[in-house]
Amino acid sequence: MQEIRNYTINFGPQHPAAHGVLRLVLEMDGETIMRADPHVGLLHRGTEKLAESKPFNQSIGYMDRLDYVSMMCNEHAYVRAIEKLLGVEAPIRAQYIRTMFDEITRILNHLMWIGSNALDLGAMAVFLYAFREREELMDCYEAVSGARMHATYYRPGGVYRDLPDRMPQYKESRWHKGNDLKRMNEWREGSMLDFLEAFCKDFYSKVDEYETLLTDNRIWKQRTVGIGVIPPEQALAWGMTGVMLRGSGVAWDLRKKQPYAAYADMDFDIPVGVKGDCYDRYLVRIEEMRQSNRIIEQCVRWLRANPGPVMIQNFKVSPPSREEMKDDMEALIHHFKLFTEGYCVPVGETYSAVEAPKGEFGIYLVSDGANKPFRLKVRAPGFAHLSSMDAIVRGHMLPDVVAMIGTYDIVFGEVDR
Template sequence: MKQEIRNYTFNFGPQHPSAHGVLRLILEMDGETVMRADPHIGLLHRGTEKLAESKPFNQSVPYMDRLDYVSMMCNEHAYVRAIETLMGIEAPERAQWIRTLFDEVTRILNHLMWIGSNALDLGAMAVMLYAFREREELMDVYEAVSGARMHAAYYRPGGVYRDLPDHMPRYAESRWRKGEKLKRFNKWREGSMLDYLEAFAKDFPSRVDEYETLLTDNRIWKQRTVGIGVIPPDLAKAWGMTGPMLRGSGVEWDLRKTQPYARYADVDFDIAVGVNGDCYDRYLVRVFEMRESAKIIQQCVTWLRANPGPVMLDNYKVSPPSREEMKDDMEALIHHFKLFTEGYCVPAGETYSAVEGPKGEFGCYLISDGANKPFRVHLRAPGFAHLSSMDDITRGHMLSDVVAMIGTYDIVFGEVDR
């Protein structure tokens, strides 16, 4: 009697190391071939949007860092821009340049995490160690400017928390770093943060060359990525894809060029566009973006070095008084406490503000009813739209190709399960 052969289903995740968070993917398989992929989300539900509706506007800035926790300041940028739009205010020019600078620092941080983890998913272990070498150098910049290595809460409606520091923290002598080795680690840290970032931006392209030496012409890497997960341009637009996912499919769309914000209209950079729309093209797009981000950082450093000025509006409605003012003026002291407890009222209205995050368009739809808390907050996360296409893109691929696709989507579940 002939036995009937049926497809079988199993869980990929949520505990799988290649699931990039708490993705539960139910796969229907015919042998090693994917017949259906059903993404299940919600295992990390944080209720960020409802939490933001229960607190004064300023107190929700730290929530933004915890959404896509690899693109922290870019998330903050979308939220504070939405508030500024409703209030009819604009951050000082120096603050705008600092935001541009740190958006690109954040883009490099994100892509370093991506290239290291994606390579590790596909069996290339060394790239992770290379990428995290540079990532640590930029995390030191986050820490120096905000006091936190990840969740910075550095952007504010009306500007940024404070100006760039005049010096970078240095490594102390230890059993691991001493003598010439210690001097080498502290070489870039002799001057200001701008000096440090300039040295990093000049050196970084040579580090990207190292990543490309390991991957770009690597036979195994190309076998795992070329022709895998091809997304035609029309399909990419139909699924609402943005960022490297869209540009990898040949669509030249980047909010930094098409709808400039901060000071992107004043800096020179190019947009990378893919040809085939496969995993390999998306890899090349992100590598190119890292090089362009280094160019933008150098331009921001040049402008910031030549143009001192305020980094926060001199407007008591959104910014606290200085410590000197509070010592001499009881009214300023009262305002300080009022700002950090009750916050400020935002004029009634609604707006949508978006930035070109490292993963794609990160947007904040904000409604105010005139109170000191948002009436509604809705966040547009690129990872959610990308993950929705998983079934359509992976059908007919092998199980190992699903790992490559999840990696190339660059998913972080804080924003998907917001």
Template sequence: MTEEIRSYTMNFGPQHPAAHGVLRLVLEMDGETVRRADPHIGLLHRATEKLAESKPFNQSIGYMDRLDYVSMMCNEHAYVRAIEKLLGIEPPERAQWIRTCMDEVTRILNHLMWIGSNGLDLGAMALFLYAFREREELMDVYEAVSGARMHATYYRPGGVYRDLPDRMPQYKESPWRKGKDLKRSNEWREGTLLDFLDAFCDDFFGKIDEYETLLTDNRIWKQRTVGIGVVPPEMALAWGMTGPMLRGSGIAWDLRKKQPYAKYAEVDFDIPVGVQGDCYDRYLVRVEEMRQSARIIKQCVAWLRANPGPVMVKNFKVAPPSREEMKDDMEALIHHFKLFSEGYCVPEGEAYAAVEAPKGEFGAYIVSDGANKPFRLKLRAPGFAHLSSMDAIVKGHMLPDVVAMIGTYDIVFGEIDR
């Protein structure tokens, strides 16, 4: 075969299933081997940062959910923490424990989506169905606390929207759910949301073992992932990688341990790290992270059961008064209308707050000029830094390995094309 025929340029995506609809890679190929990979972004661009600069602070919390739309509450957490730094306020202790708990619920949701979709990209169909079985249970938790299954807008500067509910919604009888099956489905839902989370975590450890039975020693899975997309620790640091991408290369960096926020300093958990820095190691890291998240949730549930209390600061300038207070206090009523129409002014200054989101360090940098909206907002998305390294990592690999590499990045384009 002549050199001219062997060398060609091909489009990978955006319609390719593994490109998840919005990533276009221009690949320069030498037969089946990748010479160069050029990621093209911008197909989903929706100017989140600019939109947030035109609205009062509280009205942009919903935009955060729509960035990495698989890690909704973690995005909110970084944004509201930056606002809290500017305002100089501290959420009540119970609100911080709830945030810690819901961040870990979000981490499991994200990793279940990752393990299901990455397995599907590489040919493991059954795992996708199993992962979504557990995912649906946790989506019910999102719905119970916020009323929405995805875009929760649950965190607020000064705390959370409301306390955890005393009861979980139950399945009702239908042509698809009858008798014994209905009773089993509602078994965890007889008590409070905390009872539900406790039962879910006890069961979830066994479910993770099931996932590992399907994949960890599966020879096809290992052929597709072992030795593929090796990222040495020096390269991971040079490209600004965080999260499982960095820990998979053997660097135990986790903001929950290194720069604790919320109540992470008071819970016990381990940081899983890889050895080879390949796709297989990053898979093992994410699987172990799900176990650690379940451990953290169990500890949060125990504390929340024993310690009732407020979940929002008592400050009418940033938190709405209760309906009872508005009935008796005209000043509270005025604060209510002012808060939801104009918002609140934040002192001049700048603040950066970051959280250990499921994909890595997600940060919000806000500059305030004293108005009721950000003068500038800049978001630090982990996926953007990871995708930038695509060419350096896949060069010399075969075309099917590009699919494995995109999967192991755990890319969601909402945060990249923000």
């Protein structure tokens, strides 16, 4: 009798459901997965080594590009690590702005996730709905930093600048005119805080729309309920964080357990799952969007009532204003020196982590007293999660691997580094 052997297939790296350049080597018995071997490194850019060759303040932009869906959260971890070594703290208004933009980033990330994951599993409309709201929030990124994605808005000692007094408006075109144009610019008549207040008020109903499309959808539940079950013990053993851990019923969130920025003053809940399957992780992300919306509303109210500086007056790390540079040659020289040579950071080492949308994003930073890091190591949540792939998908069918990759919410910039 002829022996029947398992066969091996490549899933990716050029695959629309691979969420990046993941090469997954699957050993299969028919449609059943017997073994999954993730191959990473196809996007390796040497970020950690590059950061060790440049002044501290020139590597903030690299953080944006690690997880290009959670940009400002990555900056936050790196900037906090520098601040710890310098022994400085950002002004309270800057802390609230950072908190607000961390949550805007969380919503942006989860909107990308729900759209792309639904698309992977066969639901087209959700992607269009999610990107409708995503475009509104991307305008906030652009308004404060000038860039839609790679903001470099957080700086050691605060943020680049205060919130703008007006939002960019849509101009008349053959696609937008008359009442349609007026409706699109309705929220944009005032300041960014006015815009965010209007957005937050409306966003709860938009999350309800996503749920109407998916939560009780028969096909969605068939693709996610009971798929990729991760018991809490296994989640902890694999070093999982964020939604992957909370979806398994472990209420661990750095914003509550080790508060930073203004999170200690925020009122919000930590959603947790029950079964630890793909469906639970979907529900946790849906509820996280509502909780992030709550936090943004609280930040908007506080920022309206409390004007103040957004950068410390420490000329070792903060640049002079443009007015000062026009009148004072010494200020101009200081500006150039700060952005070319940077500043020397005291000898020491630190680990700084934030609750990024995908999990715990941490920066281990070592300084030898020079103007550039002696060692920088990124603790990326996606790398830890992806390492569990083989243990979780064994015994599942091939389409379930797609659901599992989607629920990991992987971006390969941070996995490969």
